[in-house]
Amino acid sequence: MTTAPSHRRPRGLAVWLIIAGVIGWIAAFALTLEKFHLLENPGSSASCDFSLLVQCGANLTSSQGAVFGFPNPLLGLAGWMAPFVVGAAILAGARFARWFWLAFWAGMAFAFGFVIWLISQSIFVLSTLCPWCMVTWLVTIPSFYAVTLHLFRAGVVPIGARGRATASTLMGWTPLLTILSYIVVAVIAQARLNWIAEVARLFGL
Structure with a gap:
């Protein structure tokens, strides 16, 4: 495989993709089991x-x-295998062609957009907070940020030297960007659903 425009092997990103892939797959598996249970036991x-x-x-x-x-x-069961495989391949020394990175980015962008839509539906339409769904949200958001910033800093997406430098700097701020995103979702959910009071009630606080 050809190498993407000059960049070192992103080991940190690779490790995160493996972790996110495992966590996301577990959440999808748990939800799949729950779906089977509901189909087998109507009304339960x-x-x-x-x-x-x-x-x-x-x-x-x-x-x-x-x-x-x-x-x-079922989308999660199939989709979360991709980050895991990509992360493992990077750690094994693989270097991917530009088209591969762009295809992977497109998949991550779809997942991110789908999650944002599901968050809005959960909060504004269904008025629920699904525990395993929220696990999926937690790993999808930073995964999209990390992959996007890596492709910018690596020159896979041509944005110029200054843009690459900015993306490289922002890469270190991915945890903060992620936390800020979580806070935005939490604030919206609180304003709409008052989830803090519900969680306090569930824990007897």
């Missing part, structure tokens, strides 16, 4: 249903839970 509750607000069942049985005609978790 999912094990992650803790209250009307904190639950998985409403999300899994809604139209938003099967956007493409099949349960969304």
